[in-house]
Amino acid sequence: MKSAVVVFPGLNRERDMVTALEKIGGTPPAVVWHKDTDLPDVDLIVIPGGFSYGDYLRAGAIAARSPMMDIIRDRAEKGVKVLGVCNGFQILTEAGLLPGVLMRNASLKFVCREVKLKIANADTAFTGRYSDGQVIRCPVAHHDGNYFAETDTLKSIEDNGQVVFRYAEGSNPNGSLNDIAGITNAKGNVLGMMPHPENLIEPEHGGEDGRALFAGLLN
């Protein structure tokens, strides 16, 4: 299973992501600079977290309009799996690969803490190693994670089982509608999520709850 991590200027969790993919998958991912015109032939493309282009204009808005995103859109249409975490999720919504938007947190503040996540759909390419209804621990660290979609869109992603992760046990840190923490596209091969599973993959992180996501994708 081959993977690639795409780096836009201002992203800052790419090293965490590369480490997670290498530790769990056994081989390092290709690291692709946003200006590269070629994306290697991989099974999984990851857009990590951070502040691409400083989150100026809107979080993810500038990166979403880069030529690299056209390449990623094309691969996604062909069925390649795409994972966007935090700023990656914001970029995917801004690029139209995922429905809805991520607004400023309801508190208007950046928040970094551990939350509880409920697996809302374990029957996806990303969550197969978890079970439906399972509650896992996972850290969040973001300023703009407040998921919003208009009523029809929200109904359709709920009805289609596209909501994959929900904040559980009253731990919604940002005001997201329906406690949404992560969603897929209709086809199920693109996942965006605000929490950082890559920061909870070994005992020294205080837990390994994020590991199953990568293990399921890479093996």
Place this chain on the structure above:
Amino acid sequence: MTLRNDIEITPELVANHGLKPDEYQKILDLIGREPTFTELGIFSAMWNEHCSYKSSKKWLRTLPTSGPRVIQGPGENAGVVDIGDGQAIVFKMESHNHPSFIEPYQGAATGVGGILRDVFTMGARPVAVMNALRFGEPENEKTKHLVSGVVAGVGGYGNSFGVPTVGGEVQFDRRYNGNILVNAFAAGLADTDKIFYSKAEGVGLPVVYLGAKTGRDGVGGATMASAEFGDDIEEKRPTVQVGDPFTEKRLLEACLELMATGAVIAIQDMGAAGLTCSAVEMGAKGDLGIELDLDKVPVREERMTAYEMMLSESQERMLMVLHPEKEAEARAVFEKWELDFATVGKTTDDLRFRVLFQGEEVANLPIKELGDEAPEYDRPWIEPAKPEPLGEVPQMDVADAVLGLLNSANHSSRRWVYEQYDTLIQGNSLQTPGGDAGVIRIDGHPTKALAFSSDVNPRYCEADPLEGGKQAVAECWRNIISTGAEPLAATDNLNFGNPERPEIMGQIVMAIKGIGEACRALDFPIVSGNVSLYNETNGRGILPTPTIAGVGLIEDRTKTARNAFAAEGQPILLVGAPAVWGSHMGQSAYLRDIFGRHEGAAPAVDLEHEKKTGHFVLSLIRQGVATAVHDLSDGGLALGLAEMAIRGGIGATVNQLNEIDPIPTFFGEDQGRYLVTVNLDPQGEEMLALWKRAGELGLFAPWIGSTGGNTLKLGDARAISIEQLRDAYEGWFPGFMGSTIS
């Protein structure tokens, strides 16, 4: 408004540049003519307190700055300490007090940005930051606004840059009402053979400008930082710089990439007094002259004058001397990161600092003298007055006092603050804020980790700057020990009032003396630092606040400790205690934060005792005997126990001594004490051996109680549930800040 260079130099203009008449006379003597307007600006930047340390230098020289592990002490962008395996930790702390009071978000943000640049300028990738923040009393009308803005600014910059915040301090006192303190610490990792310095070498080499463009922001900032505040403070707003963490992140990556190419001979970040300080420093250190052509400087505003360019404090800029044959390679790196790259001058052999602008030479000054001949003062000082003697200590229910302190401005949880900081990025955080010290593992190393702590008790320093200076060092050292780390070295950020007042100068002299004594006794050299003076508003100084931030090394990260009770039924030892466990009530949190009283002597620090106790505790952690460790500081035994219970979610029952007043037992602030829980049978052989060893060292380590249950019971006082403790502890900050959207 644009400024010309042919402005007449009047006494008023000289005074507006913060230069005293005798200092101006020194300039005339040095250059043998009247300075140009731009030259006056350059002198004011180089000779102000912030850049020249003219009031403190004499005393700073007395600090211990070397040691077997010290690769670079003070005088560079940051200190460098060997941590073995060919790696070094590069760190420094610096204040951004004045700008943060005027514009809290940008002031704090650029404080973080500045200290990060100091670290990566030396070739180190930043791995940890801390912030020591001091605000006015909560009731002050500005405090909430300042807390909100500073915390958002610190987070806004550090989070975007991508470095974990691992610790820090937040305190409130009315003495900071008109002058808050924002002290930012950063540490980075580098290979010992790839450290970069600011000393230029070689004649005729290109001086290259990198990073963001130059604007008018911050013109005169360093001069402002060396002046007292008056009521006209709001008018200073244009001198505050604006930060851009996105550019800084690119600058970091570009600099590290560029350094890897071997192109860099010397590098200096543009901090206070920007282009002036950085160019002079690189040249003077290398015994070279520098010629700058300002027409080549990338600018983002039109019609900027030479004066403005030389004094601009626009952020995210660097100056380098490069190997000319690698210039194209270097340019390509910066183009990749879409940053400005411009050759703006060259090194010369004439030891002059020459500045050209629109074909005119606007400055021509002796480069060495600009730094070396800066005024240095032996300012008069007097021994600070002793505080009033300790009066009768009022009695209070012990349980109520614990809950009161936990729910107070200065002793409550800082969660509201640190949850706005990314504490986990980089994936190496082992202990995040809330512990005694922050701990990160060394990326890629199988066993090592680093611990960081920042400390000072300004009330102690006010009562007795000598003991207070010692205590700041000792507490920082203790906090590092408490995680299982060996303290290596420290950085100091000395915040005081106006040094021209002898009583303030006395505080500075005595605090530095105390810091020096403690650092020598504890083998904890000061490798970098910063002095912030004139922290006064309308003639009233802040509390003397010499912040000490230290770094420790953990060789085996499976042998560490946390300040949370780890298991039920474990004996609690009070290691390093006096016979009565606790006694010192002068300047205590109990008196100050419950009764509003500020009298009595500060606790004395016995450095020999500190050292013995610390090493004993470290041995217990390394042997795997200690299951939790917490150093005791303000609030004493009671607060220490409450914090361990809250963090561990496990209660404790603790005895009290017969016929002894429980208030000093539980709230006394005697120094050199640690709470340690152990996984030993209190009646067993191993425990006896532990006590025997302690006894041989002359240490008392009484078994004061045991962990267990879901309440904290202190002596005869009523048991308090952990839930109640936690509600009190976690409640104050959100309650204080929560009433407004901030």
